[in-house]
Amino acid sequence: MELLLHRFDLRLRHTFTIAHDSRDVQQTLIVELRDGALSGFGEATANPYYGITIDRMITDLGQVRSQIETADWSSAEALWELVHDALKTNPFAQCALDEAAHDLVAKRAGKPLYAHWGLDPTPIPLTNFTIGLDTPAVMLSKMQEMPWPLYKIKLGRGDDDLALLRLLRQHCDTDRGPVRFRVDANCGWTAEQTLAYAPELIELGVEFIEQPLPAGDWVGMARLCAESPLPIIADESCIAEADVARCANYFHGINIKLTKCGGLTPARRMIAEARQRGLSVMVGCMTESSVGISAIAHLLPLLDYVDMDGSLLITNDPATGVTFDYGQVRFADSNGTGAALIN
Template sequence: MQLFFHTFNLQLKHTFTIAHDSRDVQPTLIVELREENLSGFGEATSNKYYGITIEGMKEALEKVKPLVESYTWGTPEALWEEVKPYLETNPFAHCALDEAAHDLFAKQQGKKLYECWGLRPEANPLTDYTIGIDSVDNMVAKMREFPWPLYKIKLGTTDDLRIVRELRRHTTALFRVDANCAWTANQTIRYAPELKALGVEFIEQPLSAADQEGMQRVFAESTLPVIADESCIVEADVARCHGLFHGVNIKLTKCGGLTPARRMITEAKALGMKTMVGCMNESSVGISAIAHLLPLLDYVDMDGTLLISNDPAVGVTFDAGRVLYANENGTGAQLALPVP
């Protein structure tokens, strides 16, 4: 087995702004595991908020390259455990390798990944489409440019309610709002009734992950469900979110890949919590990996490929929020551009 790295700069169609970040270009690392005539692909993006760089991921993976390339192939989960001691401090790199291993394993079985897991995709949830923070006019223009049945609205400004009121005037689509830690408990509780009246389904991560006391109040008093994001990073966080949030949004890059994500979903369901997976503006490689978890999820935010203009890969596609699997085994992802 051989391990290869491919780096790309993903160009965002619009400047993407959330409460604590703004960017026009998203660097990404695509990992390829090649054995004989089959290749599996995985991906992780750089992330300033979590201190993740492309070079840092490559350095981490170079350290496990001899182990990976000499590994006697068993299951992706076994490989994940084998490299865990070396990649615990870089879950993004761990994620890219784990996705590639799952893709290759399923291709070797001659199956789509969800078939390897015994899942059926008939009742998959729709994905939302994200509208980043901008002027109201620009946010409305983005919705008109991309008509969709379900929007995630990024908030965290001094004028959040007005933004949602104005956007509601231009669409009947369902809304979700994501404050990315920018609100207080009092704001969240006060905003929730009007947001609910404006057709908002839930609020994602309204408070700082450190504000557990505030989240206890929000959980008890909010008229809308609250979903954890920054508060739910690794497996141990699922139990910590119980009683503070109604559900968890799991990011494959933050938790270390598909292997731990599936365990987190199982635990959240056992605790009676809603399950969601989100993305980090990945290409079709990372987005296609997420797609195979859909039968396990209540909600999904996997619009990364819809937000970029130079996708270096092909994989799943979309029809008004519905995810269409590629007619390929594995995750369905393949590189489409010449590799660097």
């Protein structure tokens, strides 16, 4: 077994802006677990908001290299447990390693990962395409550049948000049918604003509101959970496994990010617990390449919603994997996650 680390700068098609960040390049680390002729791949991106750099991930993974390369682990879950104490402060690094382990184990079994898990890949939810914050004209042009049946619109500017959605709604429906919206306020609204906006958001074809309030505003979120006519989905309020139980009393659903929770292994546990607690489940991405996006794809049979457009937002994808047809995810015709680095 050999641990190989590959760092890349992913160039974004457009400047990507949310309420607390704006960037043109996304740094990413791809982990390769090479076992003879087989390689498993996983990925995690740098994230200054969470204090994660590529160098930090490389350093932390280097500290567990000998365990990874010499220990007799037979499952991805066993490897996750083996290194968790060392990587518990760096879930991004653990995520990349865990994805690579799941990919490799499924390839050893000669199956796509979803089949190795015993899942049926039909039917599966459509992925949205994300429109980052910008001027109304630029956001409209991004939509028109990428016709899609389902958009996630980044908001959070307050009083201008409804006017922006009205503009986008006027120009988005196509001959392939009506277009739906999801909105992500990135903690930028108050409870009063959210409740005031919700009736018109329904008229504008919005399916749900993602994290409208700051993560610490539990009083406001309790009010929204009780009063909002639209589902409220947790993002910043649901980072790790322990957050699922608390979110059950404050949200209608959760958005799981593999990099934040530590990979596919804990994500599957979070999904199971969310179902037990009556929560809907979404998995989101962090502008990964086709490596990270392909890992997400194998969770699709377990999900209500998915946001896995990261590879569509970049111009220099270093890998191949799942592809997309107007929101529909197409699995690669190969074992494991289907991801492979481009030589």
